[in-house]
Amino acid sequence: MQGAIAAISTPPGEGGIAIVRLSGNKVIETVDGMFKPHRQGVQLKARPSHTLTLGWIIDPEGQVLDEALVSIMREPHSYTGEDVVEINCHGGTLPARQVLERVIQAGIRLAEPGEFTRRAFLNGRLDVSQAEAVIDVIRAKTDKAMQIAVRRLQGSTHRQVQQLEDELIQINALVEASLDFPDEVGDPDYVELRERLQQIVDQLDHMLEAARRADIYREGITIAIAGKPNVGKSSLLNALLRKDKAIVTDIPGTTRDVIEDWLNVKGIPVRILDTAGIRVTEDMVERIGVERSQEVIQQADLIIFLLDVTTGITAEDQFIYDSIAPNKLIVLVNKEDLDDKKVTEEDLDQMLGSVPIIRGSVKEEIGLKELEDLIEELILAGGLESDDLEMVVNLRQQQSLHQARQHVQEVLSYMETTTLDCLGVDLRGALESLGEVTGKNLKEEVLDRIFHDFCIGK
Amino acid sequence: MITYAAGSYQVVVIGAGHAGCEAALASARMGCSTLLVTLSMENIALMPCNPSIGGPAKAQLVREIDALGGELGVNIDKANIQVRTINTGKGPAVQALRAQADKYEYHKEMLRTLLDQPNLDILMAEVTRIETKAGRVTGIVTKTGAHFDCQAIIVTSGTYLKGRIIIGDIIFDGGPGNQFPATMLSQSLQDLGLSLGRFKTGTPPRISKKSVDFTKMVEQPGDERPLRFSYISPVFIRPQLSCWLTHSTPQTHQIVMDNLDRAPMFTGVIQGLGPRYCPSFEDKVVRFAHKDSHQLFVEPEGRATDEMYVQGLNTSLPEDVQIQVLRSIPGLEKVRMIRTGYAIEYDYVLPSQLKSTLETRGIAGLFTAGQINGTSGYEEAAAQGIIAGINAARQVLDQEPLVLKRSQAYIGVLIDDLTTKEMDEPYRLLTSRAEYRLLLRQDNADLRLTEIGRQIGLVSEERWRIFQEKTQLLEKETQRMREYAVTPSDKVIGPLLVAKGSSPLKDRISLWELLRRPELEIEDYLKVGLLDEYDLDILEQLEIQAKYEGYINKQHEQVKRFEKMESKLIPAAINYENIPGLSNEAKHKLNQFQPSSVGQASRIAGVSPADVNILLIYLEKERRK
Structure with a gap:
């Protein structure tokens, strides 16, 4: 079996579920390492082929990323003919993407376009008549994907990548020249080398961080609407979307699951989630909805917390408020259009401190414009400098940048205790990883640089 | 021209330089009747350029050729005036032996080996034509009309093909060292459908030792330890001759600048592409104008000669300018030039026309090796020579060809590069060209290749015995060191760690793993009696395998991925x-x-x-x- 690959195999955009598919060597074991089954003690690797297992995908700290249904298919009876795992996540881009990132963190490579199909064909799972179709996919996607990715590297990002490339080529040249031409080129200065490598790591960190933040523009952010039952969450969702999506009634607890949709705030896609009202309930269905809502609140980037001016601040409000991190909170005091006002400025001050507060009425569309402005302000206050706005690298490129960083870090860690020839292995690895971002073969450029920079010649 | 039937051989080798000698010896040793044709008996195994063998990547090649049963390593061990290890301290992958050769001894020793070799005849002649029938070689014809039948031909014509020598505005047809060039063979190769290119290289002037003032130079002595390239050479120290380091001066550079209008490199006379790693001195002065001095090494060309080589001063400036340049250099104020430096242009066969066996794709039984394939360097030539010799013989003997992988040997890297890369300058091997450098070390060439050489039939009984003894010892000792665990309370290791400034043990650890500590050397184990006395080879091997195990395993993983596509x-x-x-x-x-x-x-x-x-x-x- 070949090395493991992974990709999101459902079409981008909204759907009921999204599937992260993995294929290749040890994929079942790898997923076991990030899977917490509902039924304790169940291990995927002990499960028979072609079975489904329900559980949670967790991050290395044990935090839940998503609830998922995981199917395993062992070789040779799978699409690719290799061991295959399919993780069925919740729909929407974000959960699947988080799961995919988790899988990549675990050391699985992002699949090339058409790679699953290619493997299926090479492993005899597709017949010859399908070969042409596979070729079309590869031709259409691989080159184009690279072209698009490279073309999207523009402006400051492009300059940064080039600078890094240039610096790494220079460092490689410095080291390689000293190894291959010891008579003409002295040993590299380790103090200087360390400084330059550290700068590369810093720069890569900066870029990865910027890439993560720039993701906001592509992948969007998640906003959850929280609050006790009948506080007006669904109405707010509707108002923001300006269409009926949730069922709006006056009966508390009508919204029994998380309802979501997308809106656009100044070019940033915002996934907005309406949650079931959180309260202590005996109703089984509703209780699942409540638990789910709390999960959503944990995951959301921003939470709009609704208070009802007519009920005052209740124990339920306090309970919900305590489950939300204050740094991602906006409070909307609703129903200000009604006369029965039981929430005072003092109440708010005491409970919320410096959290931004808007007073308004969803029904009368009072304060909604304010709310949108505040959302935008808070998203962008996350530190998206204008410089970074050009930072649009895809996941594959991020993976390469990350690998480059790992290689350079490895050099820094072993500089004092190992020899230059060994350090060369990782220096070259860093260069190759960076070359994947721009699709260039940088090995020859190192040689060019050696002959350009050093007077070599006996 | 009327030709006569002069005889029949299984394999004919054209050219007796470093590639030709290895090719002919390999073929003959594998049992093929072999004819080696040379333009001049006096120029067999000639070193027309620098008098040295080895250095990074090249030393590895020499060891690989040796492990396969080739002659280069054995011969330089017989004919050196100085051996050193360079790149010590930069790691085992790049550590490399380098020998200064005695050019005359080198030629004499190789000639003797060739003459003593059964199955091998030598002929002095110029081959003018290669004959083929139905796309397969059938024989050769010499300038004087001799026709030899054969089943395979290896062309190792070096820089002789339409060689053209340039010294200032003096230009004449010639091979290296003012020899006769091979004027007809190029046409014959082209008639066979091969595409040729043209490269350029150069060499510095040679000077008289008597006229050098060494007090103004820095001495570069050889190593005190006995060093050898070949695994089967006797271990002993030959008296070492020194090399000398001096440098060019601003005055030197001024002389060059003042005479650029007479420099063929800049007047357009030289059209062939030269190597960037071996630029002419005038090129260095112009391209690195900010440097007011370049290192120059003055090296003996042998024990019994007065001639010395000026490393770093290769030039095609006019003869009078060369003398001025030399005399502006500290220590050379009163120097006498013996041979003038020159540039040489020559035809080469575009190596994209070759298979990985070094057989040409178009003509069955026609192999090329060495500088004719666009490479430079004695070691690169010899490496191709032995592979071409092996594969020509195996073809004649109806056996599968030998192709070494990039993950197996520098020889594999070299030939793979030749057959997959566009060439725009003469090719020189570098350690940076090898992806799996940490596996392709000079210290383990025997472990990598001796068994292959044995299967091919080039490894002698003696070499095989030495190899087997070594591998058995290594295996035994590796296992012992892996199993021998020491504890924090160990009476021997404790004090040793203190003495070496190494932190005390926390847990049980094997001798093998403990050796990974950078401050420990294998000699430390020897000193405290944790290890038996072994040959230096064995100690070195154990130490490298233990210390670099992590990185070595990393590379083995990379190789696994690489080999999937190779297969x-x-x-x-x-x-x-x-x-x-x-x-x-x-x-x-x-x-x-x-x-x-x-x-x-x-x-x-x-x-x-x-x-x-x-x-x-x-x-x-x-x-x-």
Whole structure:
């Protein structure tokens, strides 16, 4: 079996579920390492082929990323003919993407376009008549994907990548020249080398961080609407979307699951989630909805917390408020259009401190414009400098940048205790990883640089 | 011309330089009747340029040739005036032996070996034509009308093909060292359909030792330890001759600048492409104008000669300017020049026309090796020579060819590069060209290749015995060191760690793992009696394998991935024009280079990952037909 690959195999955009598919060597074991089954003690690797297992995908700290249904298919009876795992996540881009990132963190490579199909064909799972179709996919996607990715590297990002490339080529040249031409080129200065490598790591960190933040523009952010039952969450969702999506009634607890949709705030896609009202309930269905809502609140980037001016601040409000991190909170005091006002400025001050507060009425569309402005302000206050706005690298490129960083870090860690020839292995690895971002073969450029920079010649 | 039937051989080798000698010896030793044709008996194994063998990547090549049963290592061990290890402290992958050769001894020793070799005849003649029938070689014809039948031919003509020597505005036809060039063979190769290119290289002036003032130079002595290239050479220290370091001066550079209008490098007289790693001195002065001094090494060319080589001063400036340049250098104020430096242009065969066996793709039984393939360096030439010799003989003997992988040997890197890269300058091997450098060390060439050499039939009983003893000892001692665990309370290790400034043990650890500590050396174990006295070779090997195990394993992992694609072979009869989906550039390049495996295809510039995948699918489709 070949090395493991992974990709999101459902079409981008909204759907009921999204599937992260993995294929290749040890994929079942790898997923076991990030899977917490509902039924304790169940291990995927002990499960028979072609079975489904329900559980949670967790991050290395044990935090839940998503609830998922995981199917395993062992070789040779799978699409690719290799061991295959399919993780069925919740729909929407974000959960699947988080799961995919988790899988990549675990050391699985992002699949090339058409790679699953290619493997299926090479492993005899597709017949010859399908070969042409596979070729079309590869031709259409691989080159184009690279072209698009490279073309999207523009402006400051492009300059940064080039600078890094240039610096790494220079460092490689410095080291390689000293190894291959010891008579003409002295040993590299380790103090200087360390400084330059550290700068590369810093720069890569900066870029990865910027890439993560720039993701906001592509992948969007998640906003959850929280609050006790009948506080007006669904109405707010509707108002923001300006269409009926949730069922709006006056009966508390009508919204029994998380309802979501997308809106656009100044070019940033915002996934907005309406949650079931959180309260202590005996109703089984509703209780699942409540638990789910709390999960959503944990995951959301921003939470709009609704208070009802007519009920005052209740124990339920306090309970919900305590489950939300204050740094991602906006409070909307609703129903200000009604006369029965039981929430005072003092109440708010005491409970919320410096959290931004808007007073308004969803029904009368009072304060909604304010709310949108505040959302935008808070998203962008996350530190998206204008410089970074050009930072649009895809996941594959991020993976390469990350690998480059790992290689350079490895050099820094072993500089004092190992020899230059060994350090060369990782220096070259860093260069190759960076070359994947721009699709260039940088090995020859190192040689060019050696002959350009050093007077070599006996 | 009327020719006469002069005889019949299984293999004919044209040219007796470093490639030709290895090729002829390999072929003869494998049992093929072999004829070695040379332009001059006096120039067999000539070193027309620098008098040294080895250095990074090159020392590894010498050891690999030796492990396969070749002659270069044995011969330089007999004929050196100085041996040193360079790159010590930069790691085992790049540590390299370098010997200063006694050019005259080197020639004499190689000649003796050739003359003593059964199955091998030597002929002094100029080959003017290669004869073929139905796409296969049948024989050669010499300038004087001798016709020899043969089944395989190896052309190792070096820089002699249409050689043209340039010194200032003096230009004449000549091979290296003012020898006769081979004027007719180029045409014969072209008639066979081979494309030729033209390269340029150069050499510095030689000077008289008597006229040098060494007090103004820095002495570069040889190593005090006994060093040898060949695993079967006796271990002893030959009296070492020193080399001398001096440098050019601003005055030197001024002389060059004042005479650029007479420098053929700059007047357009020289058209062939020269190597960037071996620029002419005038080129260095112009390109690195900010440097007011360049190092120059003055090196003896042998024990019994007055001639010395000025390393770093290769030039095609006019003779009078060369003398002025020399005399502006500290220590050379009163120097007498014996030979004038020159540039030489020559024809080479575009190596994209070769298979990985070094057989030309168009003409069965025709092999080329050495500088004719666009490489430079004695070691690179010899490495190709032995492979061409082996493969010519194996073809005649109806055996499978030998192709070494990039992951196996520098020889593999060299030949793979030749057959997958566009060349725009003479090719020199560098350690940075090897992806798996940490595995391809000079210290383990025998472990990598002796068994292959044995299977081929080039490894003598003696070499095999030495190899087996070594591997058995290594295996035994490795196992012992892996199993021998020491504890924090160990009476021997404790004090040793203190003495070496190494932190005390926390847990049980094996001697093997403990050796990974950078401050420990294997000699430390020896001193405290944790290790038996072994040969230096064995100690060195144990230490490297223990200390670098992590990195070595990392590279083994990389090799596993690499070899997957290498093992996917491409049939010879493939027509890339018929593969749907390949880009036009890929089609063109693949047709030009005709790679033998998917791995090789992926290394050709212009073949994208998508093309590689499409190729894989096409091959699978064909396989299922």
